[in-house]
Amino acid sequence: MVILGVDPGSRLTGFGIVRKEGSSLIHIDNGLIKLNEKEPMTKRLVVLFREVQKIIKTFSPEILALENIFYSKNIQSTLKLGHARGSIIVAAGLLGLKIFEYTPLAVKQAITGYGGAGKEQIQKMIKTLLGLPQTAEENASDALAVAICHAHSEKINKLIP
Amino acid sequence: MVILGVDPGSRLTGFGIVRKEGSSLIHIDNGLIKLNEKEPMTKRLVVLFREVQKIIKTFSPEILALENIFYSKNIQSTLKLGHARGSIIVAAGLLGLKIFEYTPLAVKQAITGYGGAGKEQIQKMIKTLLGLPQTAEENASDALAVAICHAHSEKINKLIP
Numbered sequence: 040m041v042i043l044g045v046d047p048g049s050r051l052t053g054f055g056i057v058r059k060e061g062s063s064l065i066h067i068d069n070g071l072i073k074l075n076e077k078e079p080m081t082k083r084l085v086v087l088f089r090e091v092q093k094i095i096k097t098f099s100p101e102i103l104a105l106e107n108i109f110y111s112k113n114i115q116s117t118l119k120l121g122h123a124r125g126s127i128i129v130a131a132g133l134l135g136l137k138i139f140e141y142t143p144l145a146v147k148q149a150i151t152g153y154g155g156a157g158k159e160q161i162q163k164m165i166k167t168l169l170g171l172p173q174t175a176e177e178n179a180s181d182a183l184a185v186a187i188c189h190a191h192s193e194k195i196n197k198l199i200p
Numbered sequence: 201m202v203i204l205g206v207d208p209g210s211r212l213t214g215f216g217i218v219r220k221e222g223s224s225l226i227h228i229d230n231g232l233i234k235l236n237e238k239e240p241m242t243k244r245l246v247v248l249f250r251e252v253q254k255i256i257k258t259f260s261p262e263i264l265a266l267e268n269i270f271y272s273k274n275i276q277s278t279l280k281l282g283h284a285r286g287s288i289i290v291a292a293g294l295l296g297l298k299i300f301e302y303t304p305l306a307v308k309q310a311i312t313g314y315g316g317a318g319k320e321q322i323q324k325m326i327k328t329l330l331g332l333p334q335t336a337e338e339n340a341s342d343a344l345a346v347a348i349c350h351a352h353s354e355k356i357n358k359l360i361p
Contacts, residue, residue: 084286085293108279114272121282125245126290128283132246 041067043100043136044186045091046178047127049119050076052087053178056098057169059190066169067098069179080119084126091130103131103138104189106146106181141188146181149188202228204261204297205347206252207339208288210280211237213248214339217259218330220351227330228259230340241280245287252291264292264299265350267307267342302349307342310349 046053052074056067072090074083105124111117131138144154150164162180165171168187175183207214213235217228233251235244266285272278292299305315311325323341326332329348336344 079299081289081293081299084290088290088294109275111275111278114270114278117272117275117278118269118282118285121279122286122289124279125283125286128242129245129249129287129290132242133249138240138242 040102040190041098041100042102042104042186042189043095043098043131044104044182044184044189045127046106046181046185047120047123048178049083049116049123050074051178052090052123052127053176053180053182054091054094055175055179055183055186056094056100057183057186057190064169064187064190066171066183069175069183071176071179080122084122087123088126088130091127092134095131095134095136101136102189103127103136104185105138105140106185107140107142109143139189139192141185141192145192146184146188149191150184201263201351202259202261203263203265203347203350204256204259204292205265205343205345205350206288207267207342207346208281208284209339210244210277210284211235212339213251213284213288214337214341214343215252215255216336216340216344216347217255217261218344218347218351225330225348225351227332227344230336230344232337232340241283245283248284249287249291252288253295256292256295256297262297263350264288264297265346266299266301267346268301268303270304300350300353302346302353306353307345307349310352311345 040059042057044055052072055069058065058067147154147156150161161184162174165180165183166174201220203218205216213233216230219226219228308315308317311322322345323335326341326344327335
């Protein structure tokens with residue numbers, strides 16, 4: 040099973056792809072989709088949609104995993120994030136992916152075993168878990184984290200008959 | 201010039217289409233896109249995307265006009281609205297429409313001449329302005345209002361050299 044994790048942002052969107060084979064997790068790719076904030080919103084959202092579809096067509100994931108959002112600075116930033124998420128969800132939904140959401144706490148617990156881990160700690164754990172040659176960029180690392188969280192939840196789901 | 205106004209919602213999205221010919225405004229169509237809240241979010245957003253593209257392909261508007269959002273109950277409802285808006289913006293952006301946003305105040309002023317108008321008053325004004333046989337549904341009426349607001353702004357833009 041191939042899982043695409045995405046960490047959406049209005050400027051930087053991280054993505055991470057892992058393949059689950061039995062009990063092992065194999066890192067396939069990770070990176071950033073960079074949007075030019077000087078471009079109009081419409082153009083940015085169309086670029087995001089196209090880039091996400093390009094990634095899906097390249098790596099054929101069956102699952103898109105995203106983090107839930109519970110905190111935001113203000114309405115405008117929540118709305119911006121909502122626009123980016125809507126664009127990503129539609130891009131994946133049109134290509135038939137199933138979409139799962141996880142709380143930030145569930146993602147942290149899946150990676151480090153507890154909910155109080157800091158950003159750097161998570162980046163290091165992701166590097167170790169997937170045997171990356173170097174630490175992934177922050178947003179890409181967060182995207183890998185939510186993909187791994189989905190892989191672990193699948194395992195748990197299967198353990199419970 | 202054909203203008204598509206949209207009033208997005210997570211359950212009911214209103215749309216309204218007007219054509220501007222010289223100084224007159226002609227009503228083309230209006231209606232509601234109804235989403236089933238029992239369906240998963242992904243499916244709803246994909247349906248919304250497809251319905252908006254169907255409307256655009258039917259009526260060939262060059263412009264999408266939307267209201268800005270400045271108030272919301274909470275993060276979850278803002279996020280839902282952001283998802284719907286993102287889906288609509290991408291649907292229109294992929295088909296080459298230009299997208300304009302107007303404040304609720306600008307929309308009210310464009311319809312009634314002042315910012316304190318109530319919902320019913322706006323519905324009645326829309327009916328009169330466009331010579332509708334009956335009052336449009338609330339969300340569809342709001343969608344027509346933002347389309348008219350764009351048509352009026354265009355007129356103002358042209359008056360200023």
